[in-house]
Amino acid sequence: MLKLPIFLDHNSTTPTDPRVLEAMLPYFTQHFGNAASRNHPFGWRAEEAVDYAREQIAVLVGADEREIIFTSGATESDNLAIKGVAEMYARKGNHIVTLTTEHKAVLDTCRALEKRGIKVTYVPVESDGLVDLQKLADAVTDKTILVSVMFANNEIGVIQPIKEISAIAHAKGALFMTDATQAVGKVPVDVEEYGIDLMAFTAHKMYGPKGVGALYVRRKNPRVKVTAQMDGGGHERGMRSGTLNVPGIVGFGKACEIAKNEMVDDAIRLSRLRDKLETELLKLPETVVNGNRERRLPHTTNISFKFVEGEGLMMGMKDVAVSSGSACTSASLEPSYVLKALGLSDELGHSSIRFGLGRFTTEEEIDYAIETTTRAVNQLRELSPLWEMHLEGVDISKIEWAHH
Amino acid sequence: MAYSQKIIDHYTQPRNVGVLDKSSPNVGTGLVGAPECGDVMRLQIEVDAETKIIRDAKFKTFGCGSAIASSSVATEWLKGRTIDEALTISNMDIVEELSLPPVKIHCSVLAEDAIKSAINDYRVKNGLPPIEQAESVAVSAR
Ligand SMILES: Cc1ncc(COP(=O)(O)O)c(C=O)c1O
Ligand code: FES
Numbered sequence: 001m002l003k004l005p006i007f008l009d010h011n012s013t014t015p016t017d018p019r020v021l022e023a024m025l026p027y028f029t030q031h032f033g034n035a036a037s038r039n040h041p042f043g044w045r046a047e048e049a050v051d052y053a054r055e056q057i058a059v060l061v062g063a064d065e066r067e068i069i070f071t072s073g074a075t076e077s078d079n080l081a082i083k084g085v086a087e088m089y090a091r092k093g094n095h096i097v098t099l100t101t102e103h104k105a106v107l108d109t110c111r112a113l114e115k116r117g118i119k120v121t122y123v124p125v126e127s128d129g130l131v132d133l134q135k136l137a138d139a140v141t142d143k144t145i146l147v148s149v150m151f152a153n154n155e156i157g158v159i160q161p162i163k164e165i166s167a168i169a170h171a172k173g174a175l176f177m178t179d180a181t182q183a184v185g186k187v188p189v190d191v192e193e194y195g196i197d198l199m200a201f202t203a204h205k206m207y208g209p210k211g212v213g214a215l216y217v218r219r220k221n222p223r224v225k226v227t228a229q230m231d232g233g234g235h236e237r238g239m240r241s242g243t244l245n246v247p248g249i250v251g252f253g254k255a256c257e258i259a260k261n262e263m264v265d266d267a268i269r270l271s272r273l274r275d276k277l278e279t280e281l282l283k284l285p286e287t288v289v290n291g292n293r294e295r296r297l298p299h300t301t302n303i304s305f306k307f308v309e310g311e312g313l314m315m316g317m318k319d320v321a322v323s324s325g326s327a328c329t330s331a332s333l334e335p336s337y338v339l340k341a342l343g344l345s346d347e348l349g350h351s352s353i354r355f356g357l358g359r360f361t362t363e364e365e366i367d368y369a370i371e372t373t374t375r376a377v378n379q380l381r382e383l384s385p386l387w388e389m390h391l392e393g394v395d396i397s398k399i400e401w402a403h404h
Numbered sequence: 405m406a407y408s409q410k411i412i413d414h415y416t417q418p419r420n421v422g423v424l425d426k427s428s429p430n431v432g433t434g435l436v437g438a439p440e441c442g443d444v445m446r447l448q449i450e451v452d453a454e455t456k457i458i459r460d461a462k463f464k465t466f467g468c469g470s471a472i473a474s475s476s477v478a479t480e481w482l483k484g485r486t487i488d489e490a491l492t493i494s495n496m497d498i499v500e501e502l503s504l505p506p507v508k509i510h511c512s513v514l515a516e517d518a519i520k521s522a523i524n525d526y527r528v529k530n531g532l533p534p535i536e537q538a539e540s541v542a543v544s545a546r
Binding site: 140 | 446472
């Protein structure tokens with residue numbers, strides 16, 4: 001039986017896998033110790049659990065467990081990596097290279113550093129959302145200490161050429177950092193293979209709990225250091241103070257273990273369902289997919305339904321939870337900066353819907369989503385003066401609209 | 405943020421969707437907003453030449469649910485009023501009627517602009533001076 005509402009917004013967060021929850025529960029009540037308590041079994045038990053989780057996480061990304069620093073999530077990991085490198089390597093240089101389509105956790109961290117005198121270059125992306133390697137290489141200078149490029153984009157799911165980008169950074173003596181929040185646990189991510197020096201990721205995007213994340217910090221070739229952004233008891237090799245969130249970390253570890261075992265099968269199944277959804281929705285006229293369709297996450301698609309406004313559309317897609325790049329969903333009244341960075345008009349940005357499938361998504365749910373979305377788009381087009389003008393052959397861009 | 409029952413009602417069963425003959429001297433058309441801003445509203449009135457009473461009103465809106473509901477409410481309220489009475493409809497009446505939250509007030513402003521713009525179009529067509537209004541009104545090239 002189909003249960004409503006349907007969650008197709010897995011890029012925003014994911015449900016905690018019941019197996020993850022089960023692994024976590026004892027660490028709230030029975031084994032509640034502080035992992036930093038060195039002198040009694042309560043502490044030992046907690047520490048053991050943290051060590052085990054650290055290994056489960058390290059194994060998933062091809063790291064050494066000593067290279068995993070626990071944080072409260074990807075936002076904190078991004079802050080720690082970027083600010084931490086800027087401070088630690090201040091004598092080496094003062095320049096950071098990143099993309100215009102990064103998550104706010106990276107962009108706003110860079111903006112904050114600019115106020116402290118760091119130079120930041122925001123490299124634009126091409127119309128398919130991927131960075132042109134030559135443009136990236138041209139942005140890197142002798143003064144560049146860090147190149148930070150996201151693994152997979154949260155809005156359109158495109159996967160950047162990470163191996164090539166890290167090679168460019170390293171050739172110029174810069175460190176390479178990636179925000180892999182959307183990629184880890186969904187597609188294979190290996191820090192050795194991709195030449196990653198620092199990597200931010202988070203449990204709640206991969207069927208783990210919210211409020212726990214990690215920063216991978218390379219220990220050799222080269223040994224990378226970051227200046228702590230949180231002062232205190234010197235936990236996590238001095239890079240991140242604060243009592244560890246033991247149940248959360250246990251859950252994060254379990255989530256990584258499950259992902260390691262099931263990621264490939266999930267990806268095959270979900271990309272088939274995603275392709276079905278996309279193929280059916282593209283049967284609607286004046287409908288386009290945003291971003292590169294080959295190099296992207298298996299469970300994500302971002303579609304613009306022209307002449308229909310995204311928030312209005314979501315209201316019509318009752319019982320199907322998705323998200324939109326429309327300004328009407330944001331406080332700023334600006335449509336998605338990611339879609340704008342691809343060169344999409346504001347109008348197309350307003351008309352975009354992101355679908356994010358997940359481990360528990362069924363074919364029945366996808367069929368329902370196809371039907372509901374199709375119906376809602378058709379209904380709203382009946383209501384849309386722009387659709388009517390389009391049918392009459394009026395060029396909407398030629399109309400002199402008054403701007404607020 | 406959940407939608408109010410009235411917004412949902414007007415969104416799912418919008419009143420007076422459609423078109424009136426733009427070229428008719430009895431029809432006033434207001435086209436406001438801009439596609440880049442995510443909202444475009446077209447509101448039309450058909451006015452009785454003798455009594456100046458609005459006989460019919462139609463709309464089409466590209467925008468969020470609140471914008472659609474605001475224009476739907478506006479058309480309901482316009483019918484049966486004279487064009488002078490219609491000018492007294494304010495966006496705050498719509499906000500109240502639909503319980504719009506603060507972030508959605510601009511959707512109701514758009515509806516008020518659309519009403520004024522339609523009335524002005526009618527007035528100008530019929531040799532009356534236009535009334536003062538905010539400048540956020542589209543100049544149709546059609
Ligand atoms: C690419 C990317 N980076 C960072 C974050 C922030 O993650 P967290 O919620 O764990 O702070 C997100 C999640 O929205 C994301 O998609
Ligand atoms: S039309 Fe944008 S919020 Fe209503």
